[in-house]
Amino acid sequence: MMTSDADPRVLAAAARLRIAVPSVADRVAAELRLQLADGVLLPGTRLTESTIAADLGVSRNTVREAFAELAAERLVVRHPNRGVFVASLGAGDIHDVYTVRRAIEAAALRGGGSPEGVAAVRAAVEEGKAAAADDDDEALGTANQHFHRAIVALAGSRRLDTIMAQVLAEMRLFFHQATVDAHFYRGYLSDNEQICAALEAGDPGRAADLLLAYLDRSEQEQRAVHGG
Amino acid sequence: MMTSDADPRVLAAAARLRIAVPSVADRVAAELRLQLADGVLLPGTRLTESTIAADLGVSRNTVREAFAELAAERLVVRHPNRGVFVASLGAGDIHDVYTVRRAIEAAALRGGGSPEGVAAVRAAVEEGKAAAADDDDEALGTANQHFHRAIVALAGSRRLDTIMAQVLAEMRLFFHQATVDAHFYRGYLSDNEQICAALEAGDPGRAADLLLAYLDRSEQEQRAVHGG
DNA sequence: TATCGTCGGATTGTTGAACAATACCCGGGG
DNA sequence: CCCCGGGTATTGTTCAACAATCCGACGATA
Known part of the structure; x- marks a missing residue:
C-alpha cells in the first residue's frame, strides 16, 4: 500500500523544516518518471488508470493527477476517451527537440x-572521461546529460533548467525507442572537452559555435538511427 | 451546470471529424486562463477549490485537474495544504523570463x-502600427505579443511555440501586477519595424542583435517599473 | 501588554464508489 | 470483403466522505 516509504520521521522533519512534502500524486508521477527513464515503460505503451492505481495502491483519481503532470511534461500523451500512452517521438519531434536544445544551450x-558554473561543466566532462575509462556506458550517458544540464545552468535561469530537464527526459524516451549502441556517446567526449576548454579560455562565442556543430551532427546521427 | 456550451451537434461533429473535444477540466483551465489574462484574477489571489467548483458548476476533482494544468504552466502556484494562488513574479522571475526570451527569440x-514566417512577422508589425494609429492600447499590447510569437514561430518548433506562449502568459500576469502605463509599448514600434526590416533584408544576424538590445532595454524598464 | 498554547472551523489531500459516454473487439449480415 | 450491431472494458466526471493540515481567535500566563 505504499506505506513503506512514508517514514514518520521524515514526515515530522519535513513538517518542522517547512519543507513541502511531495503529495501522493507527485510520488506517483515520480515513480512513473523513473520507470520511463529506465525504459521499463517503452514508448507507445498504454497506461491503464485502474492498473496503475492498483499497482501503486492509490486511488484512480490520484493516478489521474499524476498523468496530468506527466502530460504537461510531454512524457505521456492523452488520447481522449482512449487513455494515456507513453510518448513516442517521431522524426519531426527529434528535430523539434534539437531546435529547442540549440536555442537554449547556445x-x-x-x-x-559564473566561475562555479564553468567548474560544474568541467566536472561533468571529467565525469564522462572517468565513465569512459571504466567502460560504463550507463554512466557515460548520464555524464553527458550532466554536461548539457551544466551548460544550461550557466544561464542561471530556473525556467531554462526545467525546460532542459524536460527535453532531456524526452530524449531519453527516444533512446529506449531506438536502442542506441554503446559507443554512441564515446565520440562526443572530445567535443565536450573542446567546448569546455573554449569556455574556460574565455571564448564563449567559440564554445557556442562548437556546441551548435555538435548538436547538428548529433541530430543527423539520431535521424540516421531512427531512419527518418 | 455548464451544460449550455455542450451542444450535442458540436459534440457529434467533433466525434465524426476526430477532433479532440476539450475535456471539462481543460475548459475549466481555459476559463481560468482567460480570467488570468484579463486581470480578473490578480497575482496573489487565492483560488479556493470549492468556490471555483461551485462557480463553474463542476466537481472539485475536476477543478483540481485544471489546477494541475495551470500549475505546470506556472500561472498558479500550489502551496501544499494551503491552496493554489495566482502566481506573482518577483524581481528574480522577470530576469528569468527575459533570459528565456533572449534565448529562444534570438x-x-x-x-x-521561411518567407511565410517573415510575412507573419511583418503582419504583426503592421498590426501594431494600426493599433497605434487607433490609439487602441489593448490592441497594441496584443499586437506586440503577436510580433514576438511570430518571431519564435520562425523556428517552426511546436515546443518553442508553447514555451513562448507560456512565457508571454506569465508576463501578462506581471503586467496586471505592475500596471504598466499606456504608451509603454509605443516606443517599441520602431524597434519592431527595424527588426522586421533587417529580417526582410536577409540579415537575420543583425535582426537578432537588435532584438537582444530590445529585450535588454525592455527588461530594464520593467525592473524600473517594478522597483527591483 | 506581549507571548504562547490550544481549540475550532475551514480547506486541502485522498479515497472509494457510482454513473454516463465512449472506444475497442467480435460476430453476423449484406 | 466490408459494413453494422451488441457487449465489454475503460475513461470522464461527479459525489460523498474522511484524515491531515492550516489559520485565526480565544484565553492563559508571565
Missing part, C-alpha cells in the same frame, strides 16, 4: 556564466 | 525562417 553558453 | 530570429 544562449546559455554565450552568456559565459 | 535563436529563432537567427534561423531566418
Whole structure:
C-alpha cells in the first residue's frame, strides 16, 4: 500500500523544516518518471488508470493527477476517451527537440556564466572521461546529460533548467525507442572537452559555435538511427 | 451546470471529424486562463477549490485537474495544504523570463525562417502600427505579443511555440501586477519595424542583435517599473 | 501588554464508489 | 470483403466522505 516509504520521521522533519512534502500524486508521477527513464515503460505503451492505481495502491483519481503532470511534461500523451500512452517521438519531434536544445544551450553558453558554473561543466566532462575509462556506458550517458544540464545552468535561469530537464527526459524516451549502441556517446567526449576548454579560455562565442556543430551532427546521427 | 456550451451537434461533429473535444477540466483551465489574462484574477489571489467548483458548476476533482494544468504552466502556484494562488513574479522571475526570451527569440530570429514566417512577422508589425494609429492600447499590447510569437514561430518548433506562449502568459500576469502605463509599448514600434526590416533584408544576424538590445532595454524598464 | 498554547472551523489531500459516454473487439449480415 | 450491431472494458466526471493540515481567535500566563 505504499506505506513503506512514508517514514514518520521524515514526515515530522519535513513538517518542522517547512519543507513541502511531495503529495501522493507527485510520488506517483515520480515513480512513473523513473520507470520511463529506465525504459521499463517503452514508448507507445498504454497506461491503464485502474492498473496503475492498483499497482501503486492509490486511488484512480490520484493516478489521474499524476498523468496530468506527466502530460504537461510531454512524457505521456492523452488520447481522449482512449487513455494515456507513453510518448513516442517521431522524426519531426527529434528535430523539434534539437531546435529547442540549440536555442537554449547556445544562449546559455554565450552568456559565459559564473566561475562555479564553468567548474560544474568541467566536472561533468571529467565525469564522462572517468565513465569512459571504466567502460560504463550507463554512466557515460548520464555524464553527458550532466554536461548539457551544466551548460544550461550557466544561464542561471530556473525556467531554462526545467525546460532542459524536460527535453532531456524526452530524449531519453527516444533512446529506449531506438536502442542506441554503446559507443554512441564515446565520440562526443572530445567535443565536450573542446567546448569546455573554449569556455574556460574565455571564448564563449567559440564554445557556442562548437556546441551548435555538435548538436547538428548529433541530430543527423539520431535521424540516421531512427531512419527518418 | 455548464451544460449550455455542450451542444450535442458540436459534440457529434467533433466525434465524426476526430477532433479532440476539450475535456471539462481543460475548459475549466481555459476559463481560468482567460480570467488570468484579463486581470480578473490578480497575482496573489487565492483560488479556493470549492468556490471555483461551485462557480463553474463542476466537481472539485475536476477543478483540481485544471489546477494541475495551470500549475505546470506556472500561472498558479500550489502551496501544499494551503491552496493554489495566482502566481506573482518577483524581481528574480522577470530576469528569468527575459533570459528565456533572449534565448529562444534570438535563436529563432537567427534561423531566418521561411518567407511565410517573415510575412507573419511583418503582419504583426503592421498590426501594431494600426493599433497605434487607433490609439487602441489593448490592441497594441496584443499586437506586440503577436510580433514576438511570430518571431519564435520562425523556428517552426511546436515546443518553442508553447514555451513562448507560456512565457508571454506569465508576463501578462506581471503586467496586471505592475500596471504598466499606456504608451509603454509605443516606443517599441520602431524597434519592431527595424527588426522586421533587417529580417526582410536577409540579415537575420543583425535582426537578432537588435532584438537582444530590445529585450535588454525592455527588461530594464520593467525592473524600473517594478522597483527591483 | 506581549507571548504562547490550544481549540475550532475551514480547506486541502485522498479515497472509494457510482454513473454516463465512449472506444475497442467480435460476430453476423449484406 | 466490408459494413453494422451488441457487449465489454475503460475513461470522464461527479459525489460523498474522511484524515491531515492550516489559520485565526480565544484565553492563559508571565
